[in-house]
Amino acid sequence: MSGKRFPEEFKIEAxxxxxxxxxxxxxxxxxxxxxxxxxxxWIKRYGPEASHHQAKSDESDEIRRLKKELKRVTEERDILKKAAVYFASQSD
Incomplete structure (x- = not known):
């Protein structure tokens, strides 16, 4: 395998x-x-169906981002619940 690098324009033309x-x-x-x-x-990346693949990739990125955000918000909520229980027991 030669490991040649081809410019993007070359790939699109191919x-x-x-x-x-x-x-x-x-x-x-x-x-x-x-x-x-x-x-x-190259066909998968630059071919006529490339926009379809890109849309799927964008959707996957958005799902990944939302899952990460959901995990963070859930952890924050759990910490706040524990803090509320703690402070409620301290005020008695």
Missing amino acids: VKQVTEKGHSLADVANRLGTTTHSLYA
Whole structure:
């Protein structure tokens, strides 16, 4: 594996050759000197369905953020409950 790095414009153009111009994936990969695996990854990232994948990723990020916030707020609530019980017992 050569570990070559290709510019984003190169990747987008390679994806267009497969998705818009109808060239075979293996043919494009051979002509451009990359692997079919890389080309599949580029299609997933830059292809016509990329906005769908990005939307799913954004939703996952939002769910992760909300779960983290829920955990923090739940912990704060539990601490406040314990503090209320403590102070209620101190005032008696």
